[in-house]
Amino acid sequence: MEYTTEFFTTDAADGIFSKTVNINDTIDTNATSTQTTLLLYDYLIPTIGSVIILVNLVVVISSGLILRNGQEPRSTYLFLGNVAMTDLITGIAVVFGQAYPKAKRDHYLCAVQLGMIVSSTLTSVYSVGLIAVDRFLYILHGMQYQSWVYPTRARLLICLAWTIGIIVGFLPLMGWYGDTNNGQICWFILLAPKGLVLITVLLGILPIILVLFLYSIILYHALRKIVQLQRQSRNRNNxxxxxxxxxxxxxxxxxxxxxxxxxxxxxxxxxxxxxxFKKKPSASVKSPNKWKAIKVVLFTTGSFLITWSPYFIASVIYVFSCDIDDATKKCKTIRTLIASPLAILGFMNSFLNPIIYAWWHKGFRTFFKKKVDTIVMRTTRDYMINSASQSKSTESSKGESKMSRRESDNNSV
Structure with a gap:
């Protein structure tokens, strides 16, 4: 990964840094660790991005088929499909940014690419929050669920999430931006001013707090219900x-x-x-129910915290402790971490989301398995029919050859 070392001047009146900066002050391009870290991004992102695109495309198509079949609850499948769509766009953006020739990049292309990533990531986070609200109302307020959550309202909430994500993500394209040396170093912490970085982090954290709060309530009620059922079971067996x-x-x-x-x-x-009395029921038979409820909360809330929280925390530290021209080792290290390993970790969230929110959903999993079984059965049936027709044609050709031989023998006689 090569970067130019030219000086560039920016103007604060245009919303950019009013300093003359050397790229070598931004990152330590000569350090072996920096080169290795940046090369890690170059090699891993195309593979990770391709897998993200493939997995989320399957979820998007499956969600569309489920909605077309009218399976209920439709609002839940709208939210699941929207999460997959946001992660699909994230995968496309990161692969496009990596595949596009570096020599042809400029500021506007960088703003578009990072705008797609930021907007889709924020929308994904808000969609995860909508799923948490949907599950909370469905599980704890089932009687009122249909009147509170329905497809039209779900579509409006999805549009609102996209609106917030697009506005925040494309603010640099609208004039509020830093500098990336005309797109040569397309990093979010360089493109976005400090205020925009803080706004993005804050808007990304709020839905996660909501998710953690709602799933904790669901977990509390689930564990209490499990204890009640176990107590009733012991009373019946007593x-x-x-x-x-x-x-x-x-x-x-x-x-x-x-x-x-x-x-x-x-x-x-x-x-x-x-x-x-033949076999005593052990406590281990009852414990998986509790562990299942705990695992659902841990995976759904922990996936984003593990993947994106380090990136957000490092960005906030950078905003408060570093400037664009800060050449200290600490700031160079933070920039390199944000640019490669923490960004890779964040993009892994787009791979985990379809597994957690789609595959763990029983209705989605059942539908997907039915579709796969139907395709396998149809393929097997077509293969058997083709094999039978081929065998019949072979037998008929053999019979015709035998008859032709007999006729030739009779004619010779």
């Missing part, structure tokens, strides 16, 4: 069995009731009762 020596029958007592049951009912239940 059956005292007493033998009556005078009649030879078994008398069963539940919760202190002294009403004896007839022998037929006793005989039908005896097998089920005795089976309880």
């Amino acid at each position: 059956v005292d069995i007493e033998e009556d020596p005078s009649s030879g029958n078994i008398r069963m007592f539940r919760g202190g009731s002294n009403n004896a049951e007839n022998p037929e009912e006793i005989n039908t239940r005896k097998k089920g009762i005795l089976s309880l």
Whole structure:
């Protein structure tokens, strides 16, 4: 990765830095660690971006088919499809930015590319927040869910999320921008002024706080419900069995009731009762329910925190402690980290989202499996039909050849 070392002058009146800056003051281009870190981005991003495009394209198409089939709840599939669409655009933007020739890049192309990434990322975060609200209302307020969340309102919320993302993401293209040496160093912390970086980070964190809050409430109610079900199960299984020596029958007592049951009912239940003593139910059988609820919260809230939070935190540190012309080792290190490893980690969120929010959704997973099974069965059926027709044609050709041989033999006789 090569960068020019020319000086460039910027004007504060145009919304850019009013300093003469050397690119070598921005990053340490001669350091081996810096070159290795930047090369890591060049090699990994095309592969990661291609996988992101492929996976999210499958989710977008599947969500469209689900909506066309009228499967409910439609609002949930609208939100899932929108998350996949935002991540698909992110993958396209990063691959395009990496594949486009560096010699032909300029400021406006850099602003468009980063605008696509920032707007799609913000929209993805807000879509994740909408999914959290949707799941919260669906699980805890099921009776009112249909009146609160419906397709028209879901589309309006999606449009609002896109509007916020596009406005913030393309502000540098509208005139509020820093400098990237005419697109030669297309980094968000260089393109966006400090105020825009802080606004972007703040708008990205708010939905995550909402997601963490709502899923924590869902987790609390889920665990409490599991405890209640387990207590009810233990109460149902807590059956005292007493033998009556005078009649030879078994008398069963539940919760202190002294009403004896007839022998037929006793005989039908005896097998089920005795089976309880063959194998004691262990606590490990009940624990996965709790762990499943915990894992859902950890994955849904942790995916974004793990992937994008380091990038946002480093950006905030850079904004408050570094300037564009700061040549200290600390600032050069932060710029390099933001440019490569933390950016790669952030883009991994676009790969994890379809796995977490689509594949873990039971309705989506069932629909996808049915479609795959249908395609496999159709392919197998077509293969069997072709094989049968080929075998029939082979047998008929053999029969015709035998008949022709017989006719030739008869004619020779």
